[in-house]
Amino acid sequence: MxxxxxxxxxxxxxxxxxxxLAGAATVAGGVPAQADEHPGRGDGHGVHDGKAVVFRDVRPFGTGRSVDLVVENGRISDRPAPRGAKVVEGRGRAVLPSxxxxxxxxxxxxxxxxxxxxxxxxxxxxxxxxxxxxxxxxxxxxxxxxxxxxxxxxxxxxxxxxxxxxxxxxxxxxxxxxxxxxxxxxxxxxxxxxxxxxxxxxxxxxxxxxxxxxxxxxxxxxxxxxxxxxxxxxxxxxxxxxxxxxxxxxxxxxxxxxxxxxxxxxxxxxxxxxxxxxxxxxxxxxxxxxxxxxxxxxxxxxxxxxxxxxxxxxxxxxxxxxxxxxxxxxxxxxxxxxxxxxxxxxxxxxxxxxxxxxxxxxxxxxxxxxxxxxxxxxxxxxxxxxxxxxxGLPHADLAPGAPADFVVLDAECVPQVVVDTPARDLVVHGGVIVARDGELVR
Missing domain, CATH: 3.20.20.140 (Metal-dependent hydrolases)
Structure with missing residues (x-):
């Protein structure tokens, strides 16, 4: 100004x-569930719905190969996703900490x-x-x-x-x-x-x-x-x-x-x-x-x-x-x-x-x-x-045990995100989608 x-x-x-930033991600095994970009609304940290969610085909920090990011009880998990877990299709998009x-x-x-x-x-x-x-x-x-x-x-x-x-x-x-x-x-x-x-x-x-x-x-x-x-x-x-x-x-x-x-x-x-x-x-x-x-x-x-x-x-x-x-x-x-x-x-x-x-x-x-x-x-x-x-909060660094607080967006890497500030397609808090395409999910 x-x-x-x-x-x-x-x-x-x-x-x-x-x-x-670099961070760790987990690869889940095959998940026998119907893909859905609209998992049910939970209640964030400590009051999430307790369901496992898999964010399939995403690139943590925008670099490297795509993985399936598993979330259980509001946190990133390094375990295979349980049968029946909800699936959110990432379509190769980047995942960064919110x-x-x-x-x-x-x-x-x-x-x-x-x-x-x-x-x-x-x-x-x-x-x-x-x-x-x-x-x-x-x-x-x-x-x-x-x-x-x-x-x-x-x-x-x-x-x-x-x-x-x-x-x-x-x-x-x-x-x-x-x-x-x-x-x-x-x-x-x-x-x-x-x-x-x-x-x-x-x-x-x-x-x-x-x-x-x-x-x-x-x-x-x-x-x-x-x-x-x-x-x-x-x-x-x-x-x-x-x-x-x-x-x-x-x-x-x-x-x-x-x-x-x-x-x-x-x-x-x-x-x-x-x-x-x-x-x-x-x-x-x-x-x-x-x-x-x-x-x-x-x-x-x-x-x-x-x-x-x-x-x-x-x-x-x-x-x-x-x-x-x-x-x-x-x-x-x-x-x-x-x-x-x-x-x-x-x-x-x-x-x-x-x-x-x-x-x-x-x-x-x-x-x-x-x-x-x-x-x-x-x-x-x-x-x-x-x-x-x-x-006084834990880092949302996408590592196992970290809070599942992240955004899904179309980006190459962190430096490019800082320069271009691309749209945040999905915002996830405690493993639950709380905003989509710039609007709150109420």
Whole structure:
């Protein structure tokens, strides 16, 4: 997205300025069953229909010879398919893992509604004010809008997402409740973690910390969030103290937006590291965007990377521009999990976005100017394995025992998929077809 030609600055510049596969497959024996591309609807992980399904004549990761992929109890199996198993004809098409959206804001979206004309904005505060105006103007509930967007994400090959919902006195917990309703309706097709996100600030907006406490206490959310403790909230110590105390009391995780750059951003990152260590919250903390990290030299990156890796602190990026994409390969060397996300989709912040993680992997390759096959594959891996690591989910790597979460599509190989983003003909979740030809199977 390029900056506006008006006097206002773009969302990207506001955020930056505010911060101033390979896999294994199994070959089944002959299966005495009638071929069917429409097996019965199951209920995803843990609530699948328990039936075995064979996806016949498919090419895992698009390369090599065709195989018959056997699924039992929602997972890839290395055993011959049992007699009477359902058969889905792959017709030589590729099978790839479905992807994970590690950072998305479905509560804000106008997806499926009328066009929204956006006004100039020059600061995060301006965007926040426009969030409230847009929220109050909507005739559809958060649940309806979020369900439409999240269902679309499923149809485009998303298996799981971490969804942020604004929490502030202006909304109370409407966003959290709406996402909870949408999550329940899609539980057969999508794994969802919900974050109570204090977009208006934790300290600067009275009443917000009480709402975060309530969301965590009632079990409505899996995580509570934060935003720029030193920049936007102007409370670098107090915000983190409040957030970590709530997380510690109620056993929820933390996912903190950090757009601040330079020393202000690093000070917040150090505060997060220190509190994660002190409260033994290993593996329960994520920092999103983290614009201060791409600026680090090798020595600084090693210093922070090793600490985050040791404490299980994960990071997410939405690949907004080349200079703000996290150095994923280097961070992984230090044991830091990095996921890729969509961020806001057609909301007050931006008219763009489509909740398609195959497209997001493509955009990541585009903005970082990748060229080689291994570089393109790394973009796909960030959206597949990286997102799974951030969310604490097993890799859907098509290996025996892996969750049967994958897409069937006409493609040659992973790099070509990242470049061309071909249509996802079938989307499978827990061994059950949940979307076909771009539409949910309800």
């Amino acid at each position: 390029t900056p506006s030609h008006s006097s206002a600055v773009s969302r990207r510049n506001v955020l930056a300025g505010a911060a101033a 992807l994970i959206d590690a950072h998305i804001h479905p509560d804000k979206t106008t997806w499926g509604g009328k066009w929204v004309t956006r006004k100039p904005a020059n600061s995060i505060a301006d965007y926040v004010a426009q969030d409230v105006e847009l929220f109050n103007s909507q005739t559809r509930s958060v649940a309806e809008r979020a369900y439409g967007l999240m269902g679309h994400a499923v149809a485009r090959g998303t298996r799981a997402m971490r969804a942020h919902a604004d929490v502030a006195p202006a909304y109370d917990l409407a966003g959290v409740e709406g996402l909870g309703t949408a999550r329940e309706k899609l539980k057969h097709a999508l794994d969802v973690q919900i974050v109570a996100f204090p977009q208006h600030g934790v300290i600067r907006t009275p009443g917000t910390k009480e709402l975060l406490e309530e969301a965590a206490r009632t079990g409505a959310v899996d995580f509570i969030g934060g935003i720029d403790p030193g920049g936007f909230d102007q409370a670098p110590v107090e915000q983190l103290d409040v957030l970590f105390a709530i997380a510690d009391r109620h056993g929820v995780g933390l996912d903190i937006h950090l757009h601040d750059r330079g020393e202000r951003g690093l000070a917040a990152l150090r505060g997060i590291i220190e509190r994660t260590r002190a409260l033994s919250l290993h593996g329960k903390v994520t920092v999103s965007h983290v614009f201060c990290v791409p600026e680090l030299d090798d020595a600084q990156l090693a210093q922070y990377g090793k600490q985050m890796g040791e404490l299980g602190i994960s990071l997410t990026t939405v690949a907004p521009s080349a200079d703000l994409v996290l150095p994923i390969a280097k961070l992984r060397e230090y044991g830091v999990h990095v996921g890729l996300g969509s961020d806001g989709i057609r909301d007050s912040w931006s008219p763009f976005g489509n909740a398609d993680m195959f497209d997001r992997a493509h955009k990541m390759g585009w903005v970082t100017d990748v060229r080689l096959d291994e570089e393109l594959t790394a973009c796909f891996t960030a959206a597949a394995d990286g997102g799974a690591d951030v969310m």
